[in-house]
Amino acid sequence: MNTANLVEEINVFSEQKLKRKDDLKILLEMSFKNEKSALLENLSFTAKYIRGLERVLKKGSMNPEISNIEQIKQDYTNNIKKLIDQIKELISLADTEVNSYFEERYFKLTQEGFQSLSELLEDLEWTKMYFNRQKRRTTN
Template identity: 45%
Template sequence: MTINPRQFLNEVDNLSNSSLKRRDDLLSIFQITFENSLEDQLEQITFTAKFIWGLLSVLKSGKENPEIENLVNIKKDLAVNIGKVKEELNHIIEKDALLKFRFEAEYFAMNQASFQSLNELLHDLEWTKKYLNIQKRSKKN
């Protein structure tokens, strides 16, 4: 079965109520994924992205709620998983040298702007995971 990357993106965007922030780069990821049969890697990236968003939520709550303990461990988990998602993304984007170069500057540089951009991409990948989960459930029913 051939998946149309643009249609896939539109379906994820519809689910997110048009809240995707990095549509063009997400489309590039989808194109490479579907052209190279890397769906398992996309599944892993989206899982890690969703996990990171959960950790960020706990950290935010922890700052507001002194009862939440282990913030140091949560921060360590966050750092490990950000490294993991970068590695997973690199595995997909290595198929396109120009995209890899741009991702290095846009998302993987060690500065505040890159971290913000990466968070936006992770937001979009989290929506992708939600979409994939809905698709899995609908196939089971």
Template identity: 55%
Template sequence: MDADKLIVEIDHFSNHKLKRKSDLGILIEVIIKNGREKLFEDLTFNAKYVLGLQRVLKKGNASSEIGNLEKIKEDYTNNLIKSIEQIKELMNFTSEEMQNHFNETYFELSHQSLQNLNELLEDLEWTKMFLNQLKRTNPIS
């Protein structure tokens, strides 16, 4: 499948909520060209999981009903780091210029980079939901 076509389909599926289409397209292109589908599957799963934990933490800070917030925070941190490592592993297949772009945009220790990373993870979460929908509508026998 073509990366650009896939991005269009995911964007349509998300009701045009993708915020980092260009960089998501780069990741998809790397996967297609280098046969890294398993890593991408792990990354999209992990992105969805991290964002789920993030939602629990936001709800937990507003409500005393959610127990064990420290464990959830630790799990969130560990899986956020794992997502970053997975993206960096994919970036090893790109040019130095592209690696620098991802490092500056997503991995610097700044509020803006964390916000950018969160947007990319949201796009990866949409990708996971899109791929899950494809599996449900086109099951492999």
């Protein structure tokens, strides 16, 4: 299957919620081209984990019973760094144009950079859920 078709399948699975399809396609292509499927698996897992932490932080700020908010924030920060390192590793064999694009789009410490990274996180979370569904289908 080519990556454009895979991205479209993930988009259909997500009910058209992907926001960074072209960039997701680049990550998938780099994964398949360079035999880095384990890294892609880890990247999508990290993204899904971060999205879960975001949900806990949103609910936790309104819930006084959650006492370990600072620990959750630290875990969130550490995993954002981990995710960025995973993306950098995945695109390390791409040309300088792709690396520069990702650096500018996702790794800059700006509001726009964080928003873009957040949208890519959502797409990677959908990717993880899609892959999980595919695994369940093949094991059943």
